[in-house]
Amino acid sequence: MNTIPYSARSKEELQAEKAAVQAKYDELKQRGLKLDMSRGKPGKAQLDMVMDIFDVLKTPEDYMDGGIDVRNYGQLSGIPSAKALFADILGCKTEETFIGGNASLNLMYDVIAKAHTHGLLHSDSPWSQQKGIKFLCPAPGYDRHFKVTESFGVEMITIPMTSEGPDMDKVEEAIKDPLVKGMWCVPKYSNPDGIIYSDAVISRIAHMKPAAKDFLLMWDNAYCVHEFFGDYVPFPDIIGLCREAGNPDMVFEFASTSKITLPGAGVSVMAASEANIAYMSKLMGVQVISYDKVNQLRHARYLKDKAHTLELMKKHAAILGPKFKAVLDALETEIAPLGIANWQHPKGGYFVSLNALPGTAKRTLALCKEAGVVMTGAGATFPYGKDPEDSNIRIAPSLPPVEELEAAVEVFCICLRLAALEKLLAC
């Protein structure tokens, strides 16, 4: 392979390269591939690995948690053993946990929805009765977060991501506006950048002094124990940090077992100050008598505690690591020398975030689609689905087996090159 950067090549050389890449692309298209790198879905090997979770509850007696028969109604905020498990994992108090159903996204939506329909603990009125509500969206970020705020007509303000987390100078300036009501954060292995927020950034976040007294820090700790390369990286208890910083009720933290046991059949948790949990429990009690406590108990018995959960995560890493390595190796070999993209090198989470030549992300993904490789839509990682640079691409290598993944990445690299060449030659 010719490893001279495209920027150092002549127009003729680029034209020759384009012809060669186009030919390769046409050949790949002929293969009739059907490959999916669009979402952070665990692969089948990961699902098969945890099947013994369904063996932990057998006799009717097994369904008792302390004095509670988990098969009947009750226990809105979760069963004791599930609270203990999540408090251990998140480093907060059991009283600060609210155990939900199978989807932490649903708990996040509930908090935002309640803010709009009923107001939060420190709201003067429901947000639906206030005009011009805004939310800070560090980007690139998680498309489903942005969809929630967008769905309620909230104006989203993009905050650039740095290598340590959100640009806090911009955040601290923005929160002077009392209409700025909150911020989305994925503090560990952020979606999609895979960045871990630095201690300094987290401290500045905990110490924020927003003009809005009902400012809502949405702390989605989706990948809190999700290393795929190397050892577990500890993270601070944001509930405690906010309390110590004089902002006890500012933060709601979320996590789930979707990528620990089974996506869509796991257990979710919301953690917040006891005052927030009491306030939200009152509102949530109108919509549900209790969540699936059988599944809560199954998880508590299976995962046991944080240490045991981390052992399981090592097994997931053994499956996921090679997939991420396949993507990163291919990018290093096929793309790095050409100077047409840069990307993060995450050690956990579910994504590789790549920035292509500005103006080529959409085209790259359209070419991928045509060749049978589905990726997350271009722009999805930005508020309103609009990447101002048309550059960011989220790669999700977790679902396909390694051999399929290698085929998919091969297609992706060719598409990236073809889109770059089209762009360079059009200038």
Add this chain to the structure above:
Amino acid sequence: MNTIPYSARSKEELQAEKAAVQAKYDELKQRGLKLDMSRGKPGKAQLDMVMDIFDVLKTPEDYMDGGIDVRNYGQLSGIPSAKALFADILGCKTEETFIGGNASLNLMYDVIAKAHTHGLLHSDSPWSQQKGIKFLCPAPGYDRHFKVTESFGVEMITIPMTSEGPDMDKVEEAIKDPLVKGMWCVPKYSNPDGIIYSDAVISRIAHMKPAAKDFLLMWDNAYCVHEFFGDYVPFPDIIGLCREAGNPDMVFEFASTSKITLPGAGVSVMAASEANIAYMSKLMGVQVISYDKVNQLRHARYLKDKAHTLELMKKHAAILGPKFKAVLDALETEIAPLGIANWQHPKGGYFVSLNALPGTAKRTLALCKEAGVVMTGAGATFPYGKDPEDSNIRIAPSLPPVEELEAAVEVFCICLRLAALEKLLAC
């Protein structure tokens, strides 16, 4: 026992009776009972009976439903086999079903919440932007329904219940008001009366011509297959009836397996026109990727179809029937001759609805509580928790074993008599 009605007794006779009943009450109080007839919770024998539901899925291959691996993300509106099961039970089309999580109450709340935050399919604007929204509440009714509408600040209008369902003359008059946006219904074994809406009433409901074009008929078919005496009673498909009556998008129907398999660990369903399901799916897709499909498949494999589900309901009836009989027999023997209460004689559902002498319901339940028997709070069956007559009492006999139930009913009958005597002697 003296079986002369209290109304036919002299003051002296009543005073003597009161002294005797008071003595009996004091004796019962000494027993230090702790009995619960407060909520429609299945008893332990019912829970133990369905434990084999956890044996139906074993190998990784078992988790495939058609081509779908139910252990991974996806299938927002439910898996095919769960849709087929509920369509069979409800008599609607599979395309008209949306399978949810463990709680149909949550789906009901979602529909009402979406009406407020986003509007329904035929709304001009979200309800939160309209002032003075009202909802029709046939009463006595289900307290949790009323709590949902109350939580959103909706004005609740009480509609009297007849022996055939809601008083339709009053309903048809009320819906001329365009601010009347909907109605709660429990069409089969209504909570708490245990009434089955007649065909005539159901037809009038389907043919309503509400002034509000986004009128929302909340059809909570919670007890659709829940006979405890006698054979299964068929019910009509309300989705089809509304369609034929020219109101295709007026109704949302709800059901769950909470009282078929496990309360709190079952599967819920929402059924509505395909247009409504498409509209709601778009809104629900913002809050959840998919519900617990493992539990959906477990239920589909375990319950199989309507016929097989009805066989299981016969086994529930064998446990529940004797409990209802114990309550109804005691009332017949101890209370009927005295003329101080009347009650329904349901053949299904989870409650016995009793009307005590006006002005004695609260006092009766306070006496029960003092003697260690917890009942649903007086007034709970009316909007805002206020029974204008202070008369209706909801008895929930399902949770305690028969022997405990007999003890609880004994206390209840004595309290009913004591409260009546206090009232009669105070006049």
